[in-house]
Amino acid sequence: MTPTRIGLRAALLTLALAAAVPARAADDGEVKDFLLDNGMEVVVIPDHRAPIVTHMVWYKIGSADEPPGKSGIAHFFEHLMFKATTNHAAGEFDRAVSEIGGSNNAFTSYDYTAFHETVPPSALEQMMGFEADRMRNLILTDDVIKTERDVILEERRSRIDSNPQAVLDEEVDATLWQNQPYRIPVIGWMQEMEQLNRPDATAFYDNYYRPNNAVLVVAGDVDSDAVKAMAERTYGKVARGPDLRPRIRPVEPEQNTKRTVTLTDARVSVPSFSTQWVVPSYHTAKPGEAEALDLLAEILGGGNRSRLYQGLVVKQGIASDAAAYFQGTMLDATNFTVYGAPRGDARLSDVEAAVDAEIARIVKDGVSDDELERAKTRYVRSMIFARDKQDDMANMYGSTLATGGNVKDVEEWPDRIRKVTADEVKAVAARYLALDRSTTGYLLPQQQAGN
């Protein structure tokens, strides 16, 4: 859960980006939400501006749900979902998407695993057919397991082990989270990935790949009644699985210490640091706190209008970058992160001190009504931009529904953001961003080890 700077954090993207389909502006059609008889939830987001539909299936299973010692099985299973089923050879689904000029992909995160295709509406039912098929009909042989396990091991070597930032991030996460499973990397620990086997995969499939553990999100040029009829003809035929236990996971004890994690590596050219705190997510927060944390991140370090960017990069000129993040859409408690890297001859310790000073200033003096209003405007506008991109919109509903929220939570979110007061922003900063109860990662070049 350390920042990856780009894209959906911590999600591992996989396979088959067949052809990029540019998204267009969406309309304001009413979102429909219903259940199939087998317990599968369906959300339809109308968007009639272009003959395109985004079809996503979200399973409420992520790496934080993995059994002890089986880290990586959720992501591994995402890979296995692209293998042969009793009805389709491996690769057939991908080829079908390619041939109609669509795109498809999948990702795994701490709390969910999602599969999606963007295609012309005429192909929607075909997509549903393929997805419904692989929900239950995968052929999991030892051969398939062995081959694909080699793929994820190589993925780990190339994405993590050969990347000092990624190596550091893993150990920072595991230092920040001492009990909650977000400490375990989504891709898994190498020594456990190597042992994943067919019984593990079969048990995982049978437990979690069930309609009553899935959310279907369809956004695009479709009619909700038609989607419902198609979903019933395809997904509706999949038998409901056993009821799943509530996702109650170990939670984090209160942190009493200041922790640091330092990686010194010859491959690093510019030093950097990031400091993280455990904070509530939208799912665990008291009313208004997560919204205040979102605005705090925006004001402190959300883009180039933020205090950190304006202060450290523009005015003082000591940082090449400085930012703050809040990862609110999580099932359990989440993290708030600040980040900085020096520019030119500036020292990393100066950048860190300047970031700390900006935090201390908010804790002490709060934020002005004016900058709060501007942050709200920027923030709510980002929601409108998201509405404007079909797949962002589908992601917003899917990730919310897969982490304990509902359609109303998404729709009322701009109003809840607008209600946050300056005092509430100051209060969450004071409550959560204590420097003597934080976890900081340092990435240092070999020669600057003493910096």
Add this chain to the structure above:
Amino acid sequence: MTPTRIGLRAALLTLALAAAVPARAADDGEVKDFLLDNGMEVVVIPDHRAPIVTHMVWYKIGSADEPPGKSGIAHFFEHLMFKATTNHAAGEFDRAVSEIGGSNNAFTSYDYTAFHETVPPSALEQMMGFEADRMRNLILTDDVIKTERDVILEERRSRIDSNPQAVLDEEVDATLWQNQPYRIPVIGWMQEMEQLNRPDATAFYDNYYRPNNAVLVVAGDVDSDAVKAMAERTYGKVARGPDLRPRIRPVEPEQNTKRTVTLTDARVSVPSFSTQWVVPSYHTAKPGEAEALDLLAEILGGGNRSRLYQGLVVKQGIASDAAAYFQGTMLDATNFTVYGAPRGDARLSDVEAAVDAEIARIVKDGVSDDELERAKTRYVRSMIFARDKQDDMANMYGSTLATGGNVKDVEEWPDRIRKVTADEVKAVAARYLALDRSTTGYLLPQQQAGN
């Protein structure tokens, strides 16, 4: 797994020290080891010098075996074992021990939970009867659970939460161990202890409190045939439980970073630090490595003849204390720890630098044959001293058998220690004690936060 300076590390001692019975010197009688029909292992260590017997039951269940989110259940269960059974009221067992002038106690660690009594030999079968009874016949009511849960919560408040060293140690452990369950405190995390309930306790009892998951150790003025007959009459009547799965737990990934954990607290008067590394235990090490680590700890920091003590306390006079520990008797990978505290006006950072320098010196130049011989002599003598104390002897066999070893491992241990070479000591220091891949805890007084 940070040092507690005294006693059996990480073990939580409980209840009922009725009357202290001084142990006497043991003879060299042959140790007998056998199984009862129900799978219970029995070890008899003859010691006829005094009319005393130590009776211990070791269950191969510790805090590292707890289900996720149920931390503290192993220790909680140790408490519950002192409650009423279908045959005896609560307190009856303790009173029986008291009345015959014996002593009894129990402790829980990461890998085992043990119950023991020291009594006249004539009371041995009575002790067996009580222990065999509570192995299966406890009455676990909601009332019992609630009352005893309050006791362990209070125990946590008084032992951990009101003790800055203990608070720090917990977070150091959880920072050192990022995947292996030794990161979880034996007493449990408060928020999980509060939720422990009757179904948790019953499941734990039914899974683990079984003769085929227990080792009986009897040391003292007894005859092994007589012990066997008594054990068959008491424990032998307890039905074997279902076979337990092998104790394969999540293991630690390789550490790539230097980690620190700092607690600054007004209650601290003298600052101190401890640095820890993950190293193999006797159960996980390649042949000879654990023995070499034992001797490395002895040479570097085992008592007042060690390099750390002689260098930092005696010669330089900068430290009030400096030591090294190796906790070898663990089922999984374990920790090697160095520790230091400044004296007078010396700075903590000077003490830490001096400790680091002593480690670097061993890594670079190794140890002399002469000091290795002296360390072996001291070390093997400590084994002879242990033989001399009945309960230490029983502990040595019990802890070894509960962590994957056997009677032969205990008996051949002095020979294996004698075979370690100076090169092997240097090799384990070089391999495991890298300062840029370590975890250091700092305990600082409020006013010296910047030290």
